[in-house]
Amino acid sequence: MLACTRCVDAGHLAAASVVLPEPVPSRVVLVGQAPGRREVASRRPFSGRSGRQLFRWLAQAGCGDEAAARRAVYLTSVTKCFPGPARHGGGDRRPLPAEIALCAPFLDEQLRRLRPRLVLAVGQLALARFLPGRPLEQLVGRGFDGAGVELDWPPRPDRPRPWILPLPHPSGASRWLNQAANRELLALALERLGALLAAERAPGPGSPPSPPAPPAVRSRGQGTPCS
Numbered sequence: 583m584l585a586c587t588r589c590v591d592a593g594h595l596a597a598a599s600v601v602l603p604e605p606v607p608s609r610v611v612l613v614g615q616a617p618g619r620r621e622v623a624s625r626r627p628f629s630g631r632s633g634r635q636l637f638r639w640l641a642q643a644g645c646g647d648e649a650a651a652r653r654a655v656y657l658t659s660v661t662k663c664f665p666g667p668a669r670h671g672g673g674d675r676r677p678l679p680a681e682i683a684l685c686a687p688f689l690d691e692q693l694r695r696l697r698p699r700l701v702l703a704v705g706q707l708a709l710a711r712f713l714p715g716r717p718l719e720q721l722v723g724r725g726f727d728g729a730g731v732e733l734d735w736p737p738r739p740d741r742p743r744p745w746i747l748p749l750p751h752p753s754g755a756s757r758w759l760n761q762a763a764n765r766e767l768l769a770l771a772l773e774r775l776g777a778l779l780a781a782e783r784a785p786g787p788g789s790p791p792s793p794p795a796p797p798a799v800r801s802r803g804q805g806t807p808c809s
């Protein structure tokens with residue numbers, strides 16, 4: 583992945599700038615849109631302003647501070663390179679469908695190797711990957727099973743995995759959270775995320791085995807969902 587230049591070769595990017603996830607062997611996987619300029623500079627996912635907001639949300643869900651959340655959740659994105667700024671301001675350019683298709687095998691491989699039990703799909707692009715064709719208002723605050731069927735609450739443990747929990751994009755450029763009703767949906771989503779993470783931590787006969795080594799290069803400690 584690190585040496586990939588597919589989007590450069592296809593004329594979509596001037597230069598590739600792959601940001602690798604930190605290789606925590608967690609079965610909780612968060613999928614965002616794409617790295618930003620800050621992430622390229624730090625070589626670390628979610629290290630910009632959107633990331634700070636995201637870690638505040640994760641703290642609200644019981645993940646503790648940023649360092650604890652980074653140890654507990656495998657953080658990745660739909661595309662792995664900075665797409666550049668939006669042409670008319672207001673944040674980063676949204677990757678094209680062709681870029682998403684070129685990068686899809688990397689996300690597919692990450693999911694295949696980690697076998698997540700819970701996927702946090704953050705923002706429209708990630709939601710289009712896991713739950714296409716549904717507006718944010720019909721997603722945030724709800725959970726879905728691996729077949730895309732909405733989960734009852736609390737979810738029955740036999741529903742197919744991974745369960746998908748939608749979240750809006752944490753970027754300040756997003757206006758979705760300007761509406762009070764949408765902020766209530768986000769609060770509900772974080773409350774439910776907290777309950778799901780607590781259930782993942784609880785030992786029991788259905789406790790999942792540790793996943794195999796994740797697809798990245800740096801080495802860190804074993805991740806446990808927001809312990």
Ligand code: SF4
Nearest residue numbers: 586589662663684685
């Ligand atoms: S976005 Fe993905 S497919 Fe495109 S160059 Fe970067 S790693 Fe390769």
